[in-house]
Amino acid sequence: MPELPEVETVRTGLERLIIGKQISVVEFDTPKSFPNNAEDVKQFFVGTTIVRIRRRAKILMIDLSTDYTVIIHLKMTGQLVYRGKSSFGAGHPNDSLIGDLPDKSTRVTITFSDGSYLYFNDQRKFGWMKLMSTAEVPMIDFMKRVGPEPLADSFTAAAFTQRFARRKNTSIKAALLDQSVVAGVGNIYADESLWGAQLHPATRVGDITRAQFTVLFSELQFVLRLAIEKGGSTDRNYVNAEGKKGSYIDFARVFRREGYDCPRCGASIIKIRVAGRGTHICPVCQKQSV
DNA sequence: CACTTGACCTGTCCGC
DNA sequence: TGCGGACAGGTCAAGT
Secondary structure, eight states: OOOHHHHHHHHHHHHHHHTTOBEEEEEESSTTTSOOOHHHHHHHTTTOBEEEEEEETTEEEEEESSSEEEEEEOTTTEEEEEEOSSOOOTTSTTOOSSOSSSOTTEEEEEEETTSOEEEEEETTSOOEEEEEEGGGGGGSHHHHHOOOOTTOTTOOHHHHHHHGGGGTTSBHHHHHHOTTTSSSOOHHHHHHHHHHTTOOTTOBGGGOOHHHHHHHHHHHHHHHHHHHHTTOBOSSSOOOTTSOOOBGGGGOSSTTOTTSBOTTTOOBOEEEEETTEEEEEOTTTSOOOO
């Protein structure tokens, strides 16, 4: 569920909370959560200082004062939560969604030299973090294949449309979820932007007109920007770097709103399955062409 | 190469 | 109340 807006929200939170902090201890549960050998962790991670936090697609990069970077993918249920020295949990005025940490889904605990912590929690264990040299990051398969950032200043509707040329025979929803077409879109913002563009998610890419792609591009940018402004969407697990929820879900028009009225025409939102994913549409505004 | 499906996991919800 | 099964969805491997 962390998609571009959620990962971006975590990024800005971490930027505010952990830049300049020095790492003193790193602990993890299994090698899958942190697959580096102890020697590298000791040599390139412990004792270093955090200098920069970057994001590309749904991947976070924490640059260290050495030429090393920790890259993190939250997948569906990953959380990166900072806690100060006086650890606060649920019920505290800071109103975290989660309680005391570490808990049973904590995979990695990073202790800073000032006594504060960064926890990597992941209920379903799909997420991972990995230490590698900064120069190596762009060389990993995902980075080589991933498409443009949809909110980049230089990215235009024409360029967006062109990205879909490779995927003519699949559904627009499958193509939107394909990270090599455009970066950072997941199930929530795919459904929300397709509703905005009044496109049925099962529409064949090759049947979509240039004008429709232009509308879809602007709707996608709209929902991503709004979601960043609202701190992302918390459906179940997502929290920001302070453990707090995002509020985009309150503004969602179709996602997880089956049975409610379409804000455009009043028809009842339904849930269907497209590209192997739960998919939410207005059956009146988003007619299947063909 | 384009495209689809299943695997990876665990917690939750639904029907019996 | 307990239990089995479906479901949640990001990415990759393996299949057609």
